[in-house]
Amino acid sequence: MPIEIKELHIKINVNEGSKQAPPPNAPKSKDEDPVAECVEQVMKIIERKKER
Template sequence: MPIAIKELHIKINVSDDAQSTASASRSPADKKDAIIQACLEQVAHIEKRKNER
């Protein structure tokens, strides 16, 4: 029986503190790649949890 997802909640925290100054030396492409990698890890984690049910 397929599972239908009716709601998707996405929470993003953006802060402008010391961490952002450390990553300021990275190029925009590197930042984009890091964000994409983090998203893919979260999706993989969610899929793994879903399959365990």
């Protein structure tokens, strides 16, 4: 029997002072933004669910 996850709660802690921020004009590659990549994948999953 497959397990279906109906709710997912994510909790994170952010320490702003622990790292130095990169310069604002530094180029950002796709690998440096994992949050945007995760959001994109979630949106694709939601779109697939709507097609059903």
